[in-house]
Amino acid sequence: MNPINEYTNDAWFWSENGLDQAPHIFWRINDEQNLPQQTLEQLQDRLAWDRAEKIILFHCEGHDAQHNLDFDPRIHMIQPIRFDHPRHYFFPWWYGWVMHVERSVQYHLKLEPEMTKQPRYQFDALLGTPYPRKQWVADQIRKNPGPFLWNMNVPWVSSDAKFLHGTDLHHDPAGTKPVYNEQGEWCNHGTLLPWRIYNDSWFSIILETQSQGYPMVTEKSAKCLLGRRLFINFGNPGVLDLIRSMGYQTFDSVINEGYDKILDQEQRLIHAWNQVLYLMKQNPRDVVEKIQPILDHNQSLFLRQNHDRDFKNLVRKIANGY
Numbered sequence: 312m313n314p315i316n317e318y319t320n321d322a323w324f325w326s327e328n329g330l331d332q333a334p335h336i337f338w339r340i341n342d343e344q345n346l347p348q349q350t351l352e353q354l355q356d357r358l359a360w361d362r363a364e365k366i367i368l369f370h371c372e373g374h375d376a377q378h379n380l381d382f383d384p385r386i387h388m389i390q391p392i393r394f395d396h397p398r399h400y401f402f403p404w405w406y407g408w409v410m411h412v413e414r415s416v417q418y419h420l421k422l423e424p425e426m427t428k429q430p431r432y433q434f435d436a437l438l439g440t441p442y443p444r445k446q447w448v449a450d451q452i453r454k455n456p457g458p459f460l461w462n463m464n465v466p467w468v469s470s471d472a473k474f475l476h477g478t479d480l481h482h483d484p485a486g487t488k489p490v491y492n493e494q495g496e497w498c499n500h501g502t503l504l505p506w507r508i509y510n511d512s513w514f515s516i517i518l519e520t521q522s523q524g525y526p527m528v529t530e531k532s533a534k535c536l537l538g539r540r541l542f543i544n545f546g547n548p549g550v551l552d553l554i555r556s557m558g559y560q561t562f563d564s565v566i567n568e569g570y571d572k573i574l575d576q577e578q579r580l581i582h583a584w585n586q587v588l589y590l591m592k593q594n595p596r597d598v599v600e601k602i603q604p605i606l607d608h609n610q611s612l613f614l615r616q617n618h619d620r621d622f623k624n625l626v627r628k629i630a631n632g633y
Contacts, residue, residue, distance in 0.1 A: 335630055336363045351382050367629055371404045373522030387629045392525040393553050402625060403557065405529040407618030409502045409537065415492040418504035419537055419610065425599045428510055433458030433591055435508045436516035437531075439501075444580065445518055448545055451584050458591055460512050501530050509538045513595040516587065519546030526553040537613045539606040541565070541598070543586050548574055558612055560605045565598050566590065 338354060354360065366386045368379060373392035380388055380398055387398045391405060413419065436452060438445045441463050452459045491498050509515075517531040526549035535542040536554075541562050544550050551561045551571040561568055566589060570582035590598065599606075 336360065336366045337626060338366075338368055351379060365630060367626060369402075369404075372520065373525050373527040376523070376525070389625065389629075390527075391529065392522055392527040393549060394525055400625060400629065401553075402622060403528050403533070403618070404622075405502070406533040406536075406613070406616065407622065408498070409504070409530050409533040410613065410616055410618060412491055412498045412502045413504060413537060413614075415496075416503065418506045419539075419614070421506040421510075422539060423510045425539065425603070425606070426596065430510065430512050430595075432460040432512040433595060434460070434514050434516050434587065435505075435512040436461035437505070437508070438463045438518065442521075444521070444545060444576070447580055448516065448518065448584075451587075455588075455591070459516075460508060461516075499530070504534050504538050506538070509540065513541075513599065514590060515540045515542040517542050517544050517546070519544050519550050521547050526550045528553060528557075533613070536609040539610050541590075541602060541606075543583050543590075544571070545580055545583050548572060548579060559609050562602060562605065564605075565601055 336354075336359070360366070363385060366383060367389065368386055369389045370376075370379075371391065373390050373394075376388060376390060376392065376394045376396070376399060380386055380396055387400065388394075388396075389400045389402050391401065391403050393401055436448065436459055438449055438461060441449070445463065449461070449463055452461055491503065515535050517535060519531050520527050520529050524547060526547055528550065531546075532542065532544065532550070532554060534540075536559055543566070548571055551568055555561060566586045567582075568586075570579050570586065573579040573582055
């Protein structure tokens with residue numbers, strides 16, 4: 312389990328960081344599926360809410376940012392979205408969980424070199440739950456059969472691609488919560504680098520989680536940065552800009568990433584799909600050769616990140632008021 316999950320107002324967290332727990336509340340208000348979730352009204356009854364000087368809430372998704380901040384002026388909100396508010400803080404939680412799992416499994420070492428691998432597919436597209444925009448992408452893929460290794464929900468469309476993310480795990484490989492280390496810790500299967508898929512395709516289509524219109528980053532872009540992938544995003548506008556603000560590089564040297572600035576969803580999806588069509592006409596090895604420095608930079612930066620340390624520092628910064 313990602314260590315960040317364990318910080319829910321535990322005394323050891325505050326003492327370890329030289330902070331007094333008494334005037335603070337730290338709470339993760341949205342846990343993984345099937346684990347307890349609390350509304351702010353429920354938290355008021357459960358915690359010493361009235362005695363708190365600051366209430367630090369962490370949400371691994373991007374929902375209800377404005378509502379939560381308006382609920383109480385003492386609330387400081389941490390989320391993986393960009394939201395302009397003096398008490399809101401961006402933190403790429405899903406990137407941290409992907410990196411935490413990767414330290415155990417080391418799947419990036421299983422990736423074949425781009426210049427020598429022999430993929431059968433131009434793109435992978437792990438579409439997941441069939442929301443409307445994912446259905447839109449699936450409809451475009453169906454019109455262009457052949458170069459796509461893709462799925463919607465669990466069944467794989469390509470008959471020769473039966474593997475899921477965790478096929479190489481020795482515990483419950485097809486489960487949504489596979490065990491990934493010898494300590495018996497489980498992870499969301501989406502946090503595992505799909506190295507077999509990446510070895511069998513050149514580029515990625517991703518659909519970053521849409522969160523009330525805010526740019527948000529999740530495991531979807533994290534795996535591309537770690538896995539040395541050029542990706543085209545069919546999520547909210549501003550995602551590429553947010554990724555670049557973290558120090559990563561994107562791919563405007565070989566495709567037109569202007570879609571990231573288009574607010575109208577239909578037009579943004581069309582513009583993004585045009586980049587897919589453009590890449591389908593290119594020699595993928597030539598494209599990859601041009602972006603080798605970007606792929607090197609992104610993977611190296613991702614592997615160097617210490618999200619656990621950065622998260623502690625952020626909470627300490629909020630608690631100390633600087």
